[in-house]
Amino acid sequence: MERFVYPFSAIVGQEKMKLALILNAIHPAIGGVLIRGEKGTGKSTAVRALARLLPEQTVVADCLYRCDPDATEALCSDCRDRIAAGETLPRARRRMRVVELPINASEDRVVGAIDIEAAIKSGERRFEPGVLAEANRNILYVDEVNLLDDHLVDVLLDAAAMGVNVVEREGISIWHPARFILVGTMNPEEGDLRPQLLDRFGLTVDVEGIKDIGQRVQIVERREEWESDAAAFSERFAAQDAEIGQRIAEAIVRFPRVVMPPAILRGLAELNVSLQVDGHRADLVGRKASQALAAYRGIPEVGVAEVNEVADMVLAHRVKAGGRRELGTLTQPVPSASRASRS
């Protein structure tokens, strides 16, 4: 079944959003991205399009959680048992999916629950996996994350942070891996997210409707073209999409080898201290994001430019009292500090 998805490279503008998504695709440990902005700015289109670009994964063919047979540390308990029993896990190749979490989802749908049918019919205490299980090694897309019940957001982000979903309910005691790229969207006009929850998103991007008339016209044109003949349209952008996909695949390989000079690390830490950012997360995410960016650009060593390019995404939601405006003036010390220590 080959359904057409609007090509990633056909999305006009919104470069920051696209970059944030790509960085997460390269290194999911960055911790996802929160896209803040009005409706109709191409948020969900971009997320879906991204999933199509990503390299295929190797999975255990019949595993509920699509474990990676090569990553022995992240296997689910079933797969571990099977390996322990001397079984060779069947492999399959698979595309990444976008799993959606609707805002009216109930808690048992998110974390999973006891399979009532099995329990009643045969007395079997079986686990019925929820959205978190489905999301393992996929993209978890939460539209309007700010309207989600607080408790659900807690559960969600808890799982995201640990990479594991622990279920203790209704006679079920189980855990399974839950590593996913978390993409949330919200419209700030409808209420904000608690600062705690904000902090758990690796990156934030603020999107706005495009003001440029030329680009607006282009958006409409492309959309019309897409709707009249999706196949031809996809064909037109196939090469560009393939190229981005290729670059992402290469970046994933390159990522661990990218050098992170101590001067840059120091600059990063100093910047976050001067901005009074709580916790280490800004430091850690900043390091990962700039390293991923360097990998994507094919640069062997992270420089000031990479840090500055991601600084806004890393800090926009972490700087207290005001956010971005202060950030603009305070990003200045980094280049000077690091340049001085470099020369």
Add this chain to the structure above:
Amino acid sequence: MPFEFNLPFTAVVGQEPMKRALLLNAIDPAIGGVLLRGDRGTAKSSAVRAVARLLPDYDAVEGCLYRCDPALPSRYCDDCRVRAKDGPLPVVRLPMRIVELPINASEDRLVGSIDIEAAVRSGTRRFQPGILAEANRNLLYVDEVNLLDDHLVDVLLDAAAMGVNVVEREGMSVIHPAHFMLVGTMNPEEGELRPQLLDRFGLCVEVETPTDIDQRMEVIDLERRLEMDARRVQASYAGQEAEMRKRLTSASADLDAVRIPDAIRTLIARLCLDGSVAGHRADLVVARTARAICALRWATAVELSDVLEALELALPHRRREIATDKQAQVQQLATRAAEQLAQIQATTPMQTTQAVDGEAAQQEGAAGSETNDGWTTSETRESPTNELNGEPDVVIQLKTFNVKKLDLPRERQSRRAAGKRTSTKSKTKRGRYVRSSQAEKVTDVAFDATMRAAAPHQLKRRLSAPEAGNQLQLETHDLRQKVRERKTGNLIVFVVDASASMDAEQRMLATKGAILSLLRHAYVRRDKVALVAFSGRNARIVLRPTSSVDLAERRLERLTIGGTTPLTHGLMTALKLIKTERLRDPQVYPLLVLISDGRGNISLFGEEPLLEAQRTAGQIKQDGIRAMVIDSTRDFSNQPGYPRNRVTSLYGAYAFNVCHDLADRLGGRYYGLFDLSQNAIVDTVQREMLRTGSG
């Protein structure tokens, strides 16, 4: 353990008090666990999971579900008691491990429940132990403990207090031991813990983000190394880990040999007494902690320094007052302790005069705090004069207010509200399982009730379908749905006039005091307070709906006053805020409290400001939002004998009382600010919520 958590304990950078508290608990689990409070992302969770690998082994009864201690017959479970009659119990050495209580846990998993598998397959009623059973003699870890549902907290408290878990549910009646080391992590910005639960934690550590650049770089680098090759990092710390484990084991063995001199015991009792600490648990915990500290440094007699460190770990969450200057407090405590110790040692046997001294001092303290209870006059009136000649925007100090306690009425009120609204609560699977009912579509099966419903038909069904054998035979109409009850949250939205009227400072002070006292003693996570302030050309949300005192304090400190009165903006902002909250949680119970002189003079829709405000008020009423209006201009204090009911505003410019009119349009009550002391605002809000609950 579900996962190989990567970070070795000895690799955790900095955060010495946190590591120390965890290690002391590992040496002596009877200290009672630790609560780690602090910012997100400061390695709290990682450290807890890492310390699990260093915990000592213990002797347990082999084959016992609860791993009873063979040396303690008084704590045996029922099963072991029976078995013990037939001779000595077999012993097995087990590692102490970490048991996690996730915040999504359901109550039946926490306490244990009927074993469905056994019930359905063979019709036997068997107990399936829950997390509390698993936690017996182990470490029970609750991440984000302040976000735990109230009914789970109740169960946890009960078990922790009694050391046993009593299960009376689904036709089961089981009692089993539940002694555990409770470790919790929380971020105070997300809301406070209930004092009873706080007290259950032996120690408490505030974890802060280090500002030392080198330390931070070390953290980034460590994380990078872990990400690249966790095994190599672990291997490089293996030696240190083994060393630490050995040290803990030996300290744990030496514990019984550590002596606490009488003078030190007296000192502990005195320091806990004048540290204004509630309850006796503090004395106990301090003594135990001091002993563990002593054992850890290979000594055999507890000294003053041990006690001081123990105090620092055991008292922060038990103090009634919040320290303003921690450093100074620690210093002060150290000097006082040294003095006291010298005094005690000089006068042996102990004198009664000292006890009298202590009492007198306490009384003095109590009297002192009483005098500035409530609506402070001298201090508040003074502050504006000092600051008014400065900048136009006056920042108000909060310190002048002493906040009144009000737990009792709140509790009653919440229960009532919840009780009335349980029927709407069954949709979500959260909450306490109270009873069962028949439902069209069963999503949350009440197994006990279902089985009870099926029981009378078993004989007949077995006859008609003999091939099923002994199995329980269920039909769809046997199914029963769980009815759950959850306490409802109130949302109190203050809409405060921050314009530069002559009464602005008083108004702000009263409001700030009211908000803080509503939060401070409110039941955690149930009630939320928000604050919308309007002045100049617009309204802004100063405080998003929160139950966190910390956050509220910080936000309120920065609140300034000055400018014109955009009343409509304020009302509209509040309305929008409430609507959003309702989207998130349809069961939220809003109350809008408007504190203003009602003289709106900025237009939002380009109409006469007063008319706009009146229309908005009507809209709020239409949306079914409860409201009350506190008129900041009405003052009876200097007009004795003035009629109390319908009074015109002090400002004669209006032909009628604007605030009263707004209150009418909002369908709410009308009060005057100056006949409400700051405590009275709180009481009034309480009353208003009660009225809402019953109406």
